[in-house]
Amino acid sequence: MDALGLIFSNIHNKEIxxxxxxxxxxxxPIGGRYRLIDFALSSMVNAGVTSVGVITKNNxxxxxxxxxxxxxxxxxxxxxxxxxxxxxxxSFEDSNFRTRLEAVRxxxxxxxxxxxxxxxxxxxxxxxxxxxxxxxxxxxxSGADITCVYRKAQKGDDYFLPTTSFELDSNNxxxxxxxxxxxxxxxxxSVDTWVMERTxxxxxxxxxxxxxxxxxxxxxxxxxxxNLKVYGYEFSGYFGNIYNLQTYLKVNMDLLxxxxxxxxxxxxxxxxxxxxxxxxxxxxxxxxxxENSLVADGCIIEGEVHNSIIFRGSRIKKxxxxxxxxxxxxxxxxxxxxxxxxITDKNVQIISKKEMIGDKDHPIYVKKNGVI
Amino acid sequence: MLNKKECVAMLLAGGQGxxxxxxxxxxxxxxxxxxxxxxxIDFPLSNCINSGIDTVGVLTQYQPLxxxxxxxxxxxxxxDRTFGGVHVLPPYQxxxxxDWYKGTANAIYQNIPFMKRYDPSYVIVLSGDHIYKMxxxxxxxxxxxxxxxxxxxxxxxDIKEASRFGIMNTNDDLKIYEFEEKPKNPKxxxxxxxxxxxxxxxxxxxxxxxxxxxxxENDFGKNIIPKxxxxxxxxxxxxxxxxxxxxxxxxxxxxxxxDLLDNPDLDIFxxxxxxxxxxxxxxxxxxxxxxxxxxxxxxxxxxxxGTVKDSLISSxxxxxxxxxxxxxxIFENTVIKKGAKVHHSIVANDVIVGKNAxxxxxxxxxxxxxxxxxxxxxxxxxxGKIIER
Numbered sequence: 104m105d106a107l108g109l110i111f112s113n114i115h116n117k118e119i120x121x122x123x124x125x126x127x128x129x130x131x132p133i134g135g136r137y138r139l140i141d142f143a144l145s146s147m148v149n150a151g152v153t154s155v156g157v158i159t160k161n162n163x164x165x166x167x168x169x170x171x172x173x174x175x176x177x178x179x180x181x182x183x184x185x186x187x188x189x190x191x192x193x194s195f196e197d198s199n200f201r202t203r204l205e206a207v208r209x210x211x212x213x214x215x216x217x218x219x220x221x222x223x224x225x226x227x228x229x230x231x232x233x234x235x236x237x238x239x240x241x242x243x244x245s246g247a248d249i250t251c252v253y254r255k256a257q258k259g260d261d262y263f264l265p266t267t268s269f270e271l272d273s274n275n276x277x278x279x280x281x282x283x284x285x286x287x288x289x290x291x292x293s294v295d296t297w298v299m300e301r302t303x304x305x306x307x308x309x310x311x312x313x314x315x316x317x318x319x320x321x322x323x324x325x326x327x328x329x330n331l332k333v334y335g336y337e338f339s340g341y342f343g344n345i346y347n348l349q350t351y352l353k354v355n356m357d358l359l360x361x362x363x364x365x366x367x368x369x370x371x372x373x374x375x376x377x378x379x380x381x382x383x384x385x386x387x388x389x390x391x392x393x394e395n396s397l398v399a400d401g402c403i404i405e406g407e408v409h410n411s412i413i414f415r416g417s418r419i420k421k422x423x424x425x426x427x428x429x430x431x432x433x434x435x436x437x438x439x440x441x442x443x444x445x446i447t448d449k450n451v452q453i454i455s456k457k458e459m460i461g462d463k464d465h466p467i468y469v470k471k472n473g474v475i
Numbered sequence: 476m477l478n479k480k481e482c483v484a485m486l487l488a489g490g491q492g493x494x495x496x497x498x499x500x501x502x503x504x505x506x507x508x509x510x511x512x513x514x515x516i517d518f519p520l521s522n523c524i525n526s527g528i529d530t531v532g533v534l535t536q537y538q539p540l541x542x543x544x545x546x547x548x549x550x551x552x553x554x555d556r557t558f559g560g561v562h563v564l565p566p567y568q569x570x571x572x573x574d575w576y577k578g579t580a581n582a583i584y585q586n587i588p589f590m591k592r593y594d595p596s597y598v599i600v601l602s603g604d605h606i607y608k609m610x611x612x613x614x615x616x617x618x619x620x621x622x623x624x625x626x627x628x629x630x631x632x633d634i635k636e637a638s639r640f641g642i643m644n645t646n647d648d649l650k651i652y653e654f655e656e657k658p659k660n661p662k663x664x665x666x667x668x669x670x671x672x673x674x675x676x677x678x679x680x681x682x683x684x685x686x687x688x689x690x691x692e693n694d695f696g697k698n699i700i701p702k703x704x705x706x707x708x709x710x711x712x713x714x715x716x717x718x719x720x721x722x723x724x725x726x727x728x729x730x731x732x733x734d735l736l737d738n739p740d741l742d743i744f745x746x747x748x749x750x751x752x753x754x755x756x757x758x759x760x761x762x763x764x765x766x767x768x769x770x771x772x773x774x775x776x777x778x779x780x781g782t783v784k785d786s787l788i789s790s791x792x793x794x795x796x797x798x799x800x801x802x803x804x805i806f807e808n809t810v811i812k813k814g815a816k817v818h819h820s821i822v823a824n825d826v827i828v829g830k831n832a833x834x835x836x837x838x839x840x841x842x843x844x845x846x847x848x849x850x851x852x853x854x855x856x857x858x859g860k861i862i863e864r
Binding site: 394 | 510511512551750751756758759760761764769774778783787
């Protein structure tokens, strides 16, 4: 595919601040062995994108450690490949970028240097397996200047954050964009993913410089609805939307559903790649009880695990009971401890506190390296 | 030469492994799956890189396709190096002659040019069909301390078992004075592990002489080592302590798999001595409500709805509701359907065991189901039977 990928690794950090205190949202662990960026990167690679820039702002050490040379995604290339784009202060913007538009602007030279015809821009808060070749096909067929990916938000989805809604005509052309804090209604929700020609993006960046525009959605796309053909592309598959700790827990739990797993991980030619850790297989000891749980490699399980996501290298000791929890990599749950609806970050040890009980609206979060 | 390597490893991976029957009908023995996510060759390759040996020649001959593919550029073992790394060395056609590898020594002889490219002071010869974790750098240090011409790794075996092995008879200082292949009345319990370190000049000389000897079987154990002893060279036995198992038979392969579950000498969770393998991008495995898993190892991509006990389950295996897998080893992509029972068996990759089928029997001989076989619904595979497609 003749496209350059651009991934924003921490536009959404603030919204899930617990997990992103020491990392980008892109490198937030998810689903037992993944980081959120795996979905964005794998989808691009599976569509044949061979050049991807990851735009970073701060706290990107864990991200760099995770993606490395890009070889797990087959992005260790002589031409193109994976490129981490560290923050870049320039003469016209002497502080770090604040918005997506400023982020793109500060990486103008990277975009200008590419020879790809198209550019795909996306974020990292989404857990999905989108087929970008279909998005690009739709973009070309509709004759769009810009294609915005959206999904149909359903009644019952709870929204705590301002989000972008598209109004579409019968040809799926975007006629109006609104910025709303919606609750409990149907609308076309932007999933912050766009396709356009690379030269158009450069032109829009340059124009925005003259006017000192700040927002990509508000100033670039919305203002141009009349001048440019902006079309919507509906993504109708599973969409895990992570914007706070509650939704982080929910999306992890969604992976216990076989249909969700099959759609995300078992689609032919659409595998999700991640960093290899070379863990041993997981060892289940005599007397353990495990049900309705997703368990990654490298764990040793002696106790009980119910409805939970257990990341690589965790230890569940004798007599402990873990319910409805997400235990990130190398978590240790000591003997005879009960956890319910707890999210432990990487390398947490729960040894002395005998019982920790949260609920799905208020999960308990234990920070990285915490010893309790 | 700009660069040289202190020690180059030559890994003999051409063995047919005929006593593994259907498990090696299409692949070489070192490529046989082991321990849920590994292949046998992962152990010597990981030992090499963990011991600081980053140049490895893998000598293939029998059914090399899968093995070549698996090793690839060596990246999973960190053996993709600009100078050195892993190289697959099949037999090749020369100007004057083209030969299959006639024996272990001949295989190494034919690759003297490969070794010389790295100008090594020492060459370690390994075999690709053993499960063990060993620090070869300690053996190399032992070789250097003794100023040996050759050092042979030995493991202490039960005296009753000793007549099955090549036995090294040594002085108190571990200098070998005699080598006996499968002796009827063993004098020592030091069994050769098939791991040799040679000072390279000595090795080249003896390989070249051996090649000229038309009566030789071109074998390290039968020809090279006895001749070195006969010539009065300094050969030492390096005593290895730890887990080591030749997985050349169905029984020993099954046993070694089971050893992963609770033999503390075979700890694959050791972060300082990881066993590396080629990764397949599957999601973490899923254990459903109603599943019963105990005393087992399971890896990525599996869906477990039934009972798994005392077993090792490779990637992307499905064990449906009501199915029962006990004391068995299941290779990747296999499906055990509802109500099926797999007891005391090895089931290879891409097998379908139909509903309510019964494979194997506790207490009987081990049953083996070869790759791509379909066991029909309610079919019975007797204990000890080997099914091949």
